[in-house]
Amino acid sequence: MFVPRANPKLCSPQxxxxxxxxxxxxxxxxxxxxxxxxxxxxxxxxxxTSTTTSNPNQHRHFSTTPANRLRDFFPAKETANIxxxxxAWPHHGYTEAEMLAVEPGHREPVTLGDRFAWRLMxxxxxxxxxxxxxxxxxxxxKMKPTTEVVAxxxxxxxxxxxxxxxxxxxxxxxxxxxxxLRHLHSIRRLKRDxxxxxxxxEESYNERMHLLTFMKMxxxxxxxxxxxxxxxxxxxxxMFLSYLISPKICHRFVGYLEEEAVHTYTRCIxxxxxxxxxxxxxxxxxVPDIAVSYWKMPEGHxxxxxxxxxxxxxxxxxxxVNHTLGNLNQKEDPNPFVSQYRDGHTLLPMTNPKGWExxxxx
Numbered sequence: 001m002f003v004p005r006a007n008p009k010l011c012s013p014q015x016x017x018x019x020x021x022x023x024x025x026x027x028x029x030x031x032x033x034x035x036x037x038x039x040x041x042x043x044x045x046x047x048x049t050s051t052t053t054s055n056p057n058q059h060r061h062f063s064t065t066p067a068n069r070l071r072d073f074f075p076a077k078e079t080a081n082i083x084x085x086x087x088a089w090p091h092h093g094y095t096e097a098e099m100l101a102v103e104p105g106h107r108e109p110v111t112l113g114d115r116f117a118w119r120l121m122x123x124x125x126x127x128x129x130x131x132x133x134x135x136x137x138x139x140x141x142k143m144k145p146t147t148e149v150v151a152x153x154x155x156x157x158x159x160x161x162x163x164x165x166x167x168x169x170x171x172x173x174x175x176x177x178x179x180x181l182r183h184l185h186s187i188r189r190l191k192r193d194x195x196x197x198x199x200x201x202e203e204s205y206n207e208r209m210h211l212l213t214f215m216k217m218x219x220x221x222x223x224x225x226x227x228x229x230x231x232x233x234x235x236x237x238x239m240f241l242s243y244l245i246s247p248k249i250c251h252r253f254v255g256y257l258e259e260e261a262v263h264t265y266t267r268c269i270x271x272x273x274x275x276x277x278x279x280x281x282x283x284x285x286x287v288p289d290i291a292v293s294y295w296k297m298p299e300g301h302x303x304x305x306x307x308x309x310x311x312x313x314x315x316x317x318x319x320x321v322n323h324t325l326g327n328l329n330q331k332e333d334p335n336p337f338v339s340q341y342r343d344g345h346t347l348l349p350m351t352n353p354k355g356w357e358x359x360x361x362x
Contacts, residue, residue: 105147167264316349
């Protein structure tokens with residue numbers, strides 16, 4: 001192994017020894033992390049706390065970027081009078097039992113529109129695997145694409161972050177488009193929307209919070225930014241036109257997208273539990289403060305696994321919501337997830353991977 005040595009003419013022997021010991025771990029970290037993270041120009045940053053990126057002298061447990069090049073992508077805006085700005089849609093929270101009960105699932109296509117949405121999602125999954133740099137050994141069984149979580153070779157932490165950021169940058173688009181179009185439709189027709197708009201906008205907001213959380217854990221390079229820009233440009237316009245033509249197919253497509261998200265996070269949890277992601281199971285690792293605040297994560301439950309459990313539960317809820325909305329009359333039916341039922345029961349969408357049929361909720 002190459003061992004850097006300091007020039008003894010420039011410093012004392014004791015200082016030279018200390019300098020050599022400090023440089024060796026940095027070289028080891030760089031050589032072990034660069035090949036994977038360079039797939040799409042991802043730079044991993046420290047997560048000791050959410051403010052470590054602003055302090056170049058603080059020890060960083062998870063980084064391949066020099067301290068003086070790290071920056072906070074969205075630092076808190078300090079003003080003279082405002083103390084804090086709470087989220088517009090506070091998270092309702094989950095119990096531990098609810099989060100652990102989430103499982104991958106799949107709704108089999110029934111109609112022609114369902115089959116079209118499913119095939120389109122398979123193409124999108126192929127594109128994401130390609131952008132993620134997955135090798136054949138890292139892919140799961142093609143016959144069970146949304147339920148099988150075991151592969152011959154695990155993903156690295158850098159690959160997981162690439163996948164998370166790319167997925168969440170796409171998943172935050174449909175809810176905003178659907179909510180916007182239904183809002184305009186309600187105004188144009190001078191009719192109520194029966195509760196759909198709020199649920200769709202909240203879904204989009206929730207997906208964006210996922211993205212902001214992962215953005216606190218890495219610094220995307222120019223290639224990833226370019227891929228996200230291109231994907232969002234194509235996806236937004238395609239979804240906009242598609243929702244004008246057939247909202248039912250769009251909701252079914254989003255339901256299949258959320259199936260992929262639940263599968264992704266379930267596989268990550270499996271690899272965390274198997275010990276394949278040592279940087280995230282390190283006792284010194286802490287999730288960003290933005291995640292602790294948004295999900296109200298209690299003390300002692302702020303590990304990476306806990307964070308993924310919360311996010312997976314969110315995705316499972318979106319999965320059930322969109323599969324159900326895809327079964328309803330898009331113009332007349334009320335949103336069953338914000339409605340009050342005569343018998344007092346409520347729907348928990350995370351518990352039903354296939355969604356509810358129209359006659360079951362109306």
